Amino acid sequence: RKEVEQDPGPFNVPEGATVAFNCTYSNSASQSFFWYRQDCRKEPKLLMSVYSSGNEDGRFTAQLNRASQYISLLIRDSKLSDSATYLCVVYSGNTGKLIFGQGTTLQVKP
Amino acid sequence: SAVISQKPSRDICQRGTSLTIQCQVDSQVTMMFWYRQQPGQSLTLIATANQGSEATYESGFVIDKFPISRPNLTFSTLTVSNMSPEDSSIYLCSVDVDEKLFFGSGTQLSVL
Numbered sequence: 001r002k003e004v005e006q007d008p009g010p011f012n013v014p015e016g017a018t019v020a021f022n023c024t025y026s027n028s029a030s031q032s033f034f035w036y037r038q039d040c041r042k043e044p045k046l047l048m049s050v051y052s053s054g055n056e057d058g059r060f061t062a063q064l065n066r067a068s069q070y071i072s073l074l075i076r077d078s079k080l081s082d083s084a085t086y087l088c089v090v091y092s093g094n095t096g097k098l099i100f101g102q103g104t105t106l107q108v109k110p
Numbered sequence: 111s112a113v114i115s116q117k118p119s120r121d122i123c124q125r126g127t128s129l130t131i132q133c134q135v136d137s138q139v140t141m142m143f144w145y146r147q148q149p150g151q152s153l154t155l156i157a158t159a160n161q162g163s164e165a166t167y168e169s170g171f172v173i174d175k176f177p178i179s180r181p182n183l184t185f186s187t188l189t190v191s192n193m194s195p196e197d198s199s200i201y202l203c204s205v206d207v208d209e210k211l212f213f214g215s216g217t218q219l220s221v222l
Contacts, residue, residue, distance in 0.1 A: 004152075008150075032209055034210070036211075041216075041218070042215070042216070043202055043213035043214060043215050043216045044153070044202075044211075044213055045213070046210050046211070046212070049210070087152070087153075089211075091209065097155065098155075098211060100152040100153040100154075101152055102150075102151065102152045103152060
């Protein structure tokens with residue numbers, strides 16, 4: 001089993017749609033959680049951190065469920081420019097490592 | 111945040127040759143990280159480059175294949191040695207600022 005698992009997609013949605021991605025992690029000692037965005041042939045860029053209480057940044061909402069060991073990313077009112085791969089990243093304090101998921105590809109169509 | 115300049119951005123190399131990738135950071139950082147991202151895959155950590163000591167390699171990666179230099183707190187190089195087509199990948203350097211990773215723009219390597 002992978003330490004961090006994501007559905008690779010692709011998720012094909014029309015503009016304006018709401019789309020959600022989930023990510024599960026296996027290490028219960030994981031401490032920090034992030035969503036990164038990676039455009040085609042570009043480096044990953046931090047989209048947002050994920051806090052226990054959930055957090056929102058504009059059209060993006062991230063949530064953490066420690067009991068079930070998953071995090072989610074919700075994108076409202078999808079834009080064409082949201083088309084990218086979204087990477088789930090988990091930091092485990094006991095290993096001191098950041099583990100990347102495979103990524104979920106989103107394609108927003110007009 | 112951090113600004114990282116990575117070069118070359120891409121290269122096409124012959125089997126058996128070596129390529130050195132450079133990363134320059136706009137501020138001093140304790141650790142720099144080197145990742146590999148194979149097509150359709152997630153990022154895999156190759157090694158952590160520490161200034162003043164040998165790099166720490168992850169399982170499956172060895173110094174002879176991926177020698178790393180870290181001469182100061184703003185610069186690091188990764189060499190991909192004796193390349194084979196299996197080394198074709200994107201190589202990324204990154205730094206940790208407040209537990210958030212910032213990446214260089216990546217080096218897309220193709221080995222013929």
